[in-house]
Amino acid sequence: xxxxxxxxxxxxxxxxxxxxxxxxxxxxxxxxxxxxxxxxxxxxxxxxxxxxxxxxxxxxxxxxxxxxxxxxxxxxxxxxxxxxxxxxxxxxxxxxxxxxxxxxxxxxxxxxxxxxxxxxxxxxxxxxxxxxxxxxxxxxxxxxxxxxxxxxxxxxxxxxxxxxxxxxxxxxxxxxxxxxxxxxxxxxxxxxxxxxxxxxxxxxxxxxxxxxxxxxxxxxxxxxxxxxxxxxxxxxxxxxxxxxxxxxxxxxxxxxxxxxxxxxxxxxxxxxxxxxxxxxxxxxxxxxxxxxxxxxxxxxxxx
Amino acid sequence: xxxxxxxxxxxxxxxxxxxxxxxxxxxxxxxxxxxxxxxxxxxxxxxxxxxxxxxxxxxxxxxxxxxxxxxxxxxxxxxxxxxxxxxxxxxxxxxxxxxxxxxxxxxxxxxxxxxxxxxxxxxxxxxxxxxxxxxxxxxxxxxxxxxxxxxxxxxxxxxxxxxxxxxxxxxxxxxxxxxxxxxxxxxxxxxxxxxxxxxxxxxxxxxxxxxxxxxxxxxxxxxxxxxxxxxxxxxxxxxxxxxxxxxxxxxxxxxxxxxxxxxxxxxxxxxxxxxxxxxxxxxxxxxxxxxxxxxxxxxxxxxxxxxxxxxxxxxxxxxxxxxxxxxxxxxxxxxxxxxxxxx
Numbered sequence: 001x002x003x004x005x006x007x008x009x010x011x012x013x014x015x016x017x018x019x020x021x022x023x024x025x026x027x028x029x030x031x032x033x034x035x036x037x038x039x040x041x042x043x044x045x046x047x048x049x050x051x052x053x054x055x056x057x058x059x060x061x062x063x064x065x066x067x068x069x070x071x072x073x074x075x076x077x078x079x080x081x082x083x084x085x086x087x088x089x090x091x092x093x094x095x096x097x098x099x100x101x102x103x104x105x106x107x108x109x110x111x112x113x114x115x116x117x118x119x120x121x122x123x124x125x126x127x128x129x130x131x132x133x134x135x136x137x138x139x140x141x142x143x144x145x146x147x148x149x150x151x152x153x154x155x156x157x158x159x160x161x162x163x164x165x166x167x168x169x170x171x172x173x174x175x176x177x178x179x180x181x182x183x184x185x186x187x188x189x190x191x192x193x194x195x196x197x198x199x200x201x202x203x204x205x206x207x208x209x210x211x212x213x214x215x216x217x218x219x220x221x222x223x224x225x226x227x228x229x230x231x232x233x234x235x236x237x238x239x240x241x242x243x244x245x246x247x248x249x250x251x252x253x254x255x256x257x258x259x260x261x262x263x264x265x266x267x268x269x270x271x272x273x274x275x276x277x278x279x280x281x282x283x284x285x286x287x288x289x290x291x292x293x294x295x296x297x298x299x300x301x302x303x
Numbered sequence: 304x305x306x307x308x309x310x311x312x313x314x315x316x317x318x319x320x321x322x323x324x325x326x327x328x329x330x331x332x333x334x335x336x337x338x339x340x341x342x343x344x345x346x347x348x349x350x351x352x353x354x355x356x357x358x359x360x361x362x363x364x365x366x367x368x369x370x371x372x373x374x375x376x377x378x379x380x381x382x383x384x385x386x387x388x389x390x391x392x393x394x395x396x397x398x399x400x401x402x403x404x405x406x407x408x409x410x411x412x413x414x415x416x417x418x419x420x421x422x423x424x425x426x427x428x429x430x431x432x433x434x435x436x437x438x439x440x441x442x443x444x445x446x447x448x449x450x451x452x453x454x455x456x457x458x459x460x461x462x463x464x465x466x467x468x469x470x471x472x473x474x475x476x477x478x479x480x481x482x483x484x485x486x487x488x489x490x491x492x493x494x495x496x497x498x499x500x501x502x503x504x505x506x507x508x509x510x511x512x513x514x515x516x517x518x519x520x521x522x523x524x525x526x527x528x529x530x531x532x533x534x535x536x537x538x539x540x541x542x543x544x545x546x547x548x549x550x551x552x553x554x555x556x557x558x559x560x561x562x563x564x565x566x567x568x569x570x571x572x573x574x575x576x577x578x579x580x581x582x583x584x585x586x587x588x589x590x591x592x593x594x595x596x597x598x599x600x601x602x603x604x605x606x607x608x609x610x611x612x613x614x615x616x617x618x619x620x621x622x623x624x625x626x627x628x629x630x631x632x633x634x635x636x637x638x639x640x641x642x643x644x645x646x
Contacts, residue, residue, distance in 0.1 A: 185383050185385060185387035186387050186388075186389055186390070188354050188374070188381070188383070188387065189381065189383060189387040189388075189389070189449075189452075190389070190400070190404070191354075191373070191374045191375050192352060192353075192354065192374045192375070192379060192380070192381040192453075193400055193401035193404065193452065193453075193455075193456055194375055194378070194401055194404055194405060194456055195375070195400070195401075195404040196375070196404070199404045203389075203400070203404070204389055207389075207391040208390065208391060
């Protein structure tokens with residue numbers, strides 16, 4: 001190997017400043033990063049810190065006591081129940097809708113896409129009111145429900161319905177682009193190889209969307225547990241019976257029980273943090289699979 | 304197993320993908336469906352596979368009507384242009400898939416599946432890559448895995464959709480020879496779709512040339528190349544010069560656009576001479592010479608202004624020592640004449 005010779009007028013490669021065409025100068029970069037960090041600090045980290053500091057303001061004992069209150073426990077149970085029903089149902093709906101939209105061209109397809117987005121674009125309060133107008137005493141189906149002794153509004157079914165409505169876009173939205181991009185060839189291959197429809201679904205289709213699906217479930221779950229507006233309208237705020245965690249927090253807060261309110265709020269915040277961590281792990285694992293395979297290919301090419 | 308497609312019609316909206324197609328494929332043959340894109344060749348293949356259903360017409364396997372059977376029940380091996388390997392499964396799992404999804408009654412034991420997959424891995428020469436994922440394979444390797452996966456279920460027919468379409472030229476050549484060898488060993492009735500005439504002529508026992516949803520000609524590679532039955536076939540199988548002219552008893556008059564004959568001449572069947580040698584000829588001027596490759600390709604302008612392509616061997620080119628802008632005489636050694644279709 002010949003020693004490198006620097007010709008006059010040429011800058012050695014090592015001394016040249018590596019700068020992409022879209023690169024910014026140092027000052028601009030720091031201003032951008034600084035702005036983002038300050039913003040994050042003021043609007044996210046500070047409130048989050050306050051939630052926890054307020055929760056423990058009167059000591060750990062008070063913290064536990066406020067969580068063990070019967071009303072608090074009831075609220076936690078109800079939140080888990082609503083999410084426990086809404087998430088699986090939306091899972092089924094999301095996969096089915098993504099399938100229909102991603103794989104087939106049919107009349108009303110774009111209408112369906114728009115409708116899926118509806119809960120995201122409508123104010124949650126309106127979503128709740130829709131159910132009151134449908135199932136409430138003066139509502140469309142109200143008289144019929146009363147005759148059959150069924151209570152939807154101001155009861156658990158209404159809360160579950162409102163939660164389902166508000167959270168149903170999340171899984172479908174996550175899956176539609178994924179399903180669309182993957183096309184149909186793998187499924188066709190499976191069918192031609194003799195697999196049944198279900199076998200194809202469980203062995204080929206589902207594994208191909210599993211990370212996207214998991215991501216959608218996480219988002220859906222977070223929203224289901226945190227939903228306030230729609231649930232507030234249909235719940236009726238009956239303590240120990242129709243209060244979910246967010247509603248319970250509001251009541252405690254309005255009664256100046258700050259420590260108790262923040263204790264329950266810290267649970268929800270914890271849930272959010274856990275969700276974020278799980279989401280990051282999911283993303284990281286999905287990406288790692290890609291990176292790993294790319295690296296192996298590279299190793300082969302150079303070995 | 305022999306395949307028969309009878310009076311197949313398939314429309315996509317207003318587009319006639321297949322217009323009354325009839326095709327018979329004897330047992331054990333390797334047949335190419337050759338045609339430009341949009342000619343319906345892939346649609347026909349997918350209808351044979353049961354991945355698509357014809358609007359009317361029948362598909363018969365060994366004279367048994369299987370038109371209404373789904374792909375699952377037809378026992379075909381299908382190889383997709385873009386491989387369609389299961390991306391979350393290893394090479395081994397991909398190949399084993401067809402055996403593993405069989406109903407319990409017909410499912411081979413784990414050991415049998417193992418043995419079968421290893422036998423196939425040996426066949427496709429990828430024995431040491433059993434645990435790789437598709438994303439870790441090259442295009443050629445993926446295509447071979449796709450083929451092994453299709454063969455694992457011991458299909459009665461093997462259908463390949465542009466099997467080498469997305470590979471680079473070198474791998475393509477290698478793989479198509481390998482496919483021919485494989486077919487000679489396994490002898491399974493096979494149909495493959497291609498738009499590459501060289502591929503079709505080199506690999507297949509018979510070629511079905513398709514155009515605009517119809518089959519133009521079916522025959523051995525030799526037949527379709529040397530005895531094309533339509534101008535389209537002549538045109539599609541190799542380079543061609545087309546002259547409009549009139550043929551009287553003794554004389555061919557070119558050009559004559561109003562006349563009823565189309566005169567085709569392959570570039571390598573035109574000779575260039577410095578002097579007229581008594582044979583029928585026309586004058587031309589050499590415009591461009593490309594001598595890179597096994598043949599020298601010459602573009603000339605005929606006396607009536609149309610450009611003419613001529614191909615000759617390197618030796619001949621050296622003997623003649625042609626130069627650009629030289630005036631020469633072109634003698635057609637062999638032409639093919641078709642009547643112009645009355646529209």
